[in-house]
Amino acid sequence: xxxxxxxxxxxxxxxxxxxxxxxxxxxxxxxxxxxxGVAVLLPLAEGPDPARLxxxxxxxxxxxxxxxxxxxxxxxxxxxxxxxGLDLLTLGEPGLAVVAxxxxxAQWIATGLPLxxxxxLVAITLGAAPSLAPILFLASLLAGLxxxxxxxxxxxxxxxxxxxxxxxxxIVLPLFTPLxxxxxGAVDAAAAGLNxxxxxxxxxxxxxxxxxxxxxxxxxxxxxxxx
Amino acid sequence: MTETADAPxxxxxxxxxxxxxxxxxxxxxxxxxxxxxxxxxxAVSLTGANGAGxxxxxxxxxxxxxxxxGRLRYLGQAGELDPRExxxxxxxxxxxxxxxxxxxxxxxxxxxxxxxxxxxxxxxDAAVQRYGLTPLLGLETRRLSAGQxxxxxxxxxxAAPRRLWLLDEPMAPLDIATxxxxxxxxxxxxxKGGIILAAVHxxxxxxxxxxxxVRPVSIPQEAK
Numbered sequence: 001x002x003x004x005x006x007x008x009x010x011x012x013x014x015x016x017x018x019x020x021x022x023x024x025x026x027x028x029x030x031x032x033x034x035x036x037g038v039a040v041l042l043p044l045a046e047g048p049d050p051a052r053l054x055x056x057x058x059x060x061x062x063x064x065x066x067x068x069x070x071x072x073x074x075x076x077x078x079x080x081x082x083x084x085g086l087d088l089l090t091l092g093e094p095g096l097a098v099v100a101x102x103x104x105x106a107q108w109i110a111t112g113l114p115l116x117x118x119x120x121l122v123a124i125t126l127g128a129a130p131s132l133a134p135i136l137f138l139a140s141l142l143a144g145l146x147x148x149x150x151x152x153x154x155x156x157x158x159x160x161x162x163x164x165x166x167x168x169x170x171i172v173l174p175l176f177t178p179l180x181x182x183x184x185g186a187v188d189a190a191a192a193g194l195n196x197x198x199x200x201x202x203x204x205x206x207x208x209x210x211x212x213x214x215x216x217x218x219x220x221x222x223x224x225x226x227x
Numbered sequence: 228m229t230e231t232a233d234a235p236x237x238x239x240x241x242x243x244x245x246x247x248x249x250x251x252x253x254x255x256x257x258x259x260x261x262x263x264x265x266x267x268x269x270a271v272s273l274t275g276a277n278g279a280g281x282x283x284x285x286x287x288x289x290x291x292x293x294x295x296x297g298r299l300r301y302l303g304q305a306g307e308l309d310p311r312e313x314x315x316x317x318x319x320x321x322x323x324x325x326x327x328x329x330x331x332x333x334x335x336x337x338x339x340x341x342x343x344x345x346x347x348x349x350x351x352d353a354a355v356q357r358y359g360l361t362p363l364l365g366l367e368t369r370r371l372s373a374g375q376x377x378x379x380x381x382x383x384x385x386a387a388p389r390r391l392w393l394l395d396e397p398m399a400p401l402d403i404a405t406x407x408x409x410x411x412x413x414x415x416x417x418x419k420g421g422i423i424l425a426a427v428h429x430x431x432x433x434x435x436x437x438x439x440x441v442r443p444v445s446i447p448q449e450a451k
Contacts, residue, residue, distance in 0.1 A: 089343070
């Protein structure tokens with residue numbers, strides 16, 4: 001009972017965070033609605049010329065993916081901070097960096113995965129070739145991992161600030177840039193029949209780099225907010 | 228699992244020592260040169276005016292904030308413990324906020340926090356029994372009254388064995404029956420070698436040593 005002590009708390013936290021992420025502020029539906037909304041607005045603003053839309057489809061899909069990923073970040077640490085839960089999470093064996101990593105992982109699965117599933121739909125609606133669907137999904141999924149962890153740093157830094165949401169966007173959007181560049185780059189390369197290896201590898205490297213470093217930064221930012 | 232609840236872990240906190248501790252909040256010294264030595268089985272109630280630094284001291288001992296001067300030591304059976312290790316393994320903190328998610332049920336919250344603090348489901352069930360929480364298990368925590376929420380928060384202490392209890396006004400919202408219940412819990416905890424440090428205005432219903440926090444006047448003075 002309760003054995004395998006090291007794992008138990010982390011698994012329990014993951015289950016809890018996933019549940020909270022799915023219910024948080026409308027959950028993934030809000031992000032999905034926003035993402036689909038941008039995809040509908042773009043042709044209206046840009047004009048219905050298929051050739052023109054197809055040219056911008058991958059870039060537009062990734063830019064709106066980055067924006068949609070921002071929406072649910074504000075609540076990542078804020079509720080635990082406000083209700084005192086973050087104090088108690090700090091007093092657990094795994095430590096704050098692990099707590100932060102688990103939260104971001106849950107955020108990725110709750111928001112990043114549905115967004116990645118919809119990404120091919122959005123890009124194809126905008127006029128991208130249907131054959132690009134697999135690479136769109138893969139690149140969006142990888143980018144989503146980076147969005148969740150880098151976004152988590154912004155969310156932790158904005159703890160206790162009054163207009164936290166705006167602050168998160170200002171902190172995080174510049175750091176999202178490489179993910180958007182490499183993600184859209186991989187899809188463009190696939191569309192042009194070029195080697196998708198380099199942009200995809202850079203995308204994965206940037207995401208994994210953020211997975212490795214962000215938890216330490218988030219833990220420091222949370223400690224700072226608590227004290 | 229009942230044996231493990233009573234047998235102290237090798238790295239259990241047996242003594243808490245504060246040496247010349249000073250705590251600053253917002254640039255102002257709340258208290259300084261605070262010396263306090265707590266041994267297993269002892270309870271100290273911290274008193275003092277509003278803003279004297281009772282909550283801040285509890286947060287410092289929990290490692291949630293840093294002291295501006297002085298040392299904080301946790302001693303185990305075999306000597307000095309790593310502070311971070313002691314804080315993450317052997318401290319229960321019950322603050323003003325109960326740390327309960329509004330949309331989650333009492334059952335899921337208690338299960339999670341018991342597991343998070345290293346407790347067993349058997350200990351959780353025992354805590355539910357002792358605090359009479361069975362009828363509330365299926366309710367979302369936002370439906371609870373302040374006193375019921377506190378009962379859930381205190382049941383958390385019983386659901387995982389940890390030696391040092393840091394309590395911030397634990398009794399305030401409780402009804403008379405639950406106060407008596409919690410007094411028994413505290414006595415039982417001390418009998419098992421636990422340590423209690425509680426910030427209070429009304430005295431706790433158990434024998435405690437009182438430590439009064441006094442704000443230094445102009446020159447930092449000894450805060451007893």
